[in-house]
Amino acid sequence: MKTLRILSILVVLSLAVTALTGCPTPTPTSAPAETPTPAPSPTTPPPEAKDLLDEVMAAGKLVVSTDPNYAPQSFLNDAGELDGFDIDVAKEVAKRLGVEVEFVTPDWDIITGGNWGGRWDVSIGSMTPTEARSEVLWFTDPYYYTPASFAVHKDNTTITKPEDFAGKKVGLGSATTYEAYLEGTLEILGGKIMYPPPQGVKVVPYSTDAEAIQDLALGDGVRLDGVISAQPTIQNAIDNGVPIKYVGTPAFYEPLAFALDKSRGPSDKMLAKLNEIIAAMHADGTLSKFSMKWYGVDITKMVTPEEAKPSEGTIVIGTTDKVTVLDPADAYDFHTWEIFHNTMDTLLHYKPGTTDLEPGLATAMPDVSDDGLEYTFKLVKGAKFTDGTPFNAEAVKWSIDRVIALEGDPNWLVTSFVDHVEVVDDYTVKFVLQAPVNYFPLLVATEPYAPVSPNCYSQDAIDSDSTCGGVGPYKITKWERDVEMDLEANPDYPGTPPKTPKIIVKYYSDPTTLRLAVESGEVDVATKTLNPTDYADLEAEGKLQVAEGPGAQIRYICFNVTTPPFDQKEVRQAIAAAVDREAITSIAFQGTHKPLYSMVPMGMWSHIDAFAKRDLAKAKDLLTKAGFSADKPLEMDLWWTPTHYGPTEADVATVIKDNLEETGLIQVNLQNTEWATYKEYMNAGSMPVFLLGWYPDYLDPDNYTAPFAESGASDDIGIFYASDEMDSLLTAGRKATDLRSDERKKIYEDIQKLWAVDVPTIPLTQGTLLVVAQPDIKGIVLDPNMLFHYFLLAK
Incomplete structure (x- = not known):
């Protein structure tokens, strides 16, 4: 080759x-x-x-x-x-x-x-x-089909459109269509030339496109000012770390x-x-x-940016996220819950832009029994599921019973708290709890509690590809996995109708392709996730709006605390002391995350900075006392998953490796596998140290603590931590009558302090919510709930 x-x-x-x-x-x-x-x-x-x-x-x-x-x-x-x-x-x-x-x-x-x-x-x-x-x-x-595009070195600031290449040196493969295009002689059978070639370009031919890209990578203007090549070729170079970037939209499209x-x-x-x-x-x-x-994308059909622009009454959302399982009984990931949030309402939901609950498919907040064990909801009347089945109390009970029976990933949000559900009458339903839980209304707002049609979903199996939806602002009218999902306003939704009749969600393989799509106008809104540097770049260019909101997503290190030497809390403390959160946020996340010193995120009630800042001397001292030395270092695997958390994850793992090895007493081997296998390893407890991220199920400190530190619950995540003291505190936090009382606040402060001593996990960073949109898009509301409200968008 x-x-x-x-x-x-x-x-x-x-x-x-x-x-x-x-x-x-x-x-x-x-x-x-x-x-x-x-x-x-x-x-x-x-x-x-x-x-x-x-x-x-x-x-x-x-x-x-x-x-x-x-x-x-x-x-x-x-x-x-x-x-x-x-x-x-x-x-x-x-x-x-x-x-x-x-x-x-x-x-x-x-x-x-x-x-x-x-x-x-x-x-x-x-x-x-x-x-x-x-x-x-x-x-x-x-x-x-493939588009042909221009690219410049990433440091270039003077060439922002194809016309700027006049008088500049542009590299390309010799005897190619790119050369014919710049010479003005290109005739493609069945293709489309989008605009005339820039005038006065100094063509620099190479044996291959790669050699031209190699010379451009040497620096801005060192040998070349730009290149023209197949957009996938440029994209592959960018994905592999070559310091180049696109200029303008594609020059022509080739069959x-x-x-x-x-x-x-x-x-x-x-x-x-x-x-x-x-x-x-x-x-x-x-x-x-x-x-x-x-x-990573479907390029079997030709569509130009102009042809791809959304029609009136339609907003196109682009994302690099993926739908996993279109069944609330089993789905347990951010993006799929976001789809549910817009297509199947819950009895209660968060008021957009706040952390306050309001009625959804219920008519009012629930009546609670004196002992805190019974929550009774009155339901809206006249609503129907998208298959025409009436929405009523029987459907609510059937849906909850189904979640319990199928034992899907998120069913703990039901089975850990609900004993059973009773139908009081056609439009009244009662939840009977196993024990009082002061934040139960927050749980009812999570997606496993979303009612689904008994005539559309299977009672005894997960419906992974179901488009039945529930009773929500939108209904799913088309779904092509990893390609596109179409949503249309649901006329049978009893709540406020959505602002835009149709939403199209397009799925992209990588952040750079998503950025191109929003820059070209192919999508109206780009959400989770662009590259960290893209947000500042696009905001500086001023052509698109960049919206920012409070984020509640956190990143952290997990330990299997039963695996030596991580069964010693002093070793876990040493790793916590060696981690440089500031380096992680600046290098890996380019400032789009903030350092986090507690599992309870900043801005959430009861948060304290429980962990200390980096202390390399303390880390070395603890490791030395644990028996490690320069001649006999702690050899450890650090596991990470390459795509589930986006393109930054490799950088996060690398920075942590560098942090730990700076002690001179730790040797880190980075290991990675894709998310499906990663989850299997996690559940089996076969990863001693691994990276995870958390998005809130419900907005309460319990959700950031109990899943990782409660006896039994942490086993499901591969941590296997158990502490009578921690269990006692977590139980007390649930029993406190007032969610925001000083008594409950002190309980969660004590939980965070104990966490910094036992270190079942190490909090690393907290993200912000960032969305890029066309200038005419209105109604972008970002809140800690982390679920994007499609139904509020308008243009």
Whole structure:
């Protein structure tokens, strides 16, 4: 791989020299381009000549050419095997033809030059159909699309739009569509040029796009002022730490097609069959699946920023979060709860912008028995679930019984407190508790308490992909996992109608692609999460609004306190003393988080700074007393998960590793795995030290303490901490009659002080809520509840 030997940091770049596409791009969703690639003129072979399709079927084998130098389209994986998007596509084509597949890997210029001499049957290598190439090659209909974009060094401040490249040096791959574009000679079959090339550009050709990007990475103006390449190639470079950034919107959009050699002879039947297969793979989602697998977004349809802009009466929200399980009996993650918050109301909910509760599907706050064990709710009348089932007390009881029976991840919010539910009458329901819990109304506002339709959800199984919803401001009308969810105003919702009739939630693979989407106008609102530096950059540019609100999300280190040497609280105290929270917030989070010295977040009633600031001398002393030395250091694994908490997590882990190793007495090995496996390891207790984050289930200090420190409860998180003193304090905190009494405040202060001694976890940082939106978006309300109120948005 000539390019990849040159670049270490660019080893995974998508380098399609002749207008290839690579990984993440803005997520297109509209239909393919209206202008199809022209079909070839029928051939007029001698009567005895066989069509290529007949020859392939007779041989039982399709020979495919592809260039293995361009990951993730086509490359050699660690096992030395061909892998990538184009490889998957080629295998699928052969499968649908009913033949075997064989790959050959000639140089790209040989493939594009035609006159293959029968050495292979078809090129499946992300080739752009051009007028010049069509003289020697036939092209199929497009199987996916890629935009071409400009980029500059990240330190550049003078080039903010394509016109600013006039008189500047722009690097590109030679003999590519990018070069033809800047020369003004580009003619793409089925593509779209968005704007004329900037005038007076000094074109600097390279053998590959990667070499141009390498030179740009040397510094602003050192060798180049910018590059033009496939947006996925630029994106992949950014994702791998190359210091470049986009300029403007894409210059043009290219269709990518299979190619056949005109010199081979008749290929009419083959071309028709390949087009038939491509159409089928578009229709059944196969190409979209491959695109999501290799690029992280669906780029199988062409849509320009102008075409992607939301229509009137619609607001598009972009996020890098993902829906997990569309069932409140099992979902236990921030974004899925946010979807529930907007599609299935609870009996009580937080008044937007406050931490105060107000009635939702109840008509008033509950009546509470003198002993604190019974909470009785009067329900709204006339409401219906989205399937038409009436909302009533039976539905509430059925929903709670279902959560208890199915034992999903969040069911502890019900089973730890509720003994049973009684139907008093059609519109009155009573919750009977196991013991008095002063914050029970806060629990009722959590998503496991959201009523669902008994006629739509299964009674004895989790409905992972259900779009039934509940009784909420919106109803789900479309859902394509990790791609898009459409919400429309629910006419049967008894509360205040939403401000905007339709909300579209688009899912992006990474923060940089999300930033491009909001900058281009493809989305109206970008929420969780952009890169930490994006917020300051976008605010400084002044073209978009950046809204900030109080955050209640926290980050922390967890210990399995039964695993030596972390079963010694002195060792845990030493690690707590060695951690530099200020470094974590400044380096990893670029100031979007604040240092946190208690598990109870700042701004929440009863918070105190229970942990001391960094004390390296104390850390060394404690470690020495525990028997560790420079010759015999504490060797430990620190586990983290790479995508669940966003792109900053690797930096968080690295900063902590550096903090601990600065003692000279600790050696840290960083270990990571994706979230599904991470949860399994956590539940099994197989990670001695690991990073976690917490979003509030309910806004009370109990929610930031009991799950991690109560005997039995902490086992579910892999901490296994147990303390009679802590249990006693937590129980007392629940029994105190007044939620905000001085008595209860002192209890939680004592809990925090004991925490800093026993150290089952180490609080690290507290985040803020940040949202980027178009200037015309109104109704952005951010509050500690952490759930974005789609129903308040308007433009």
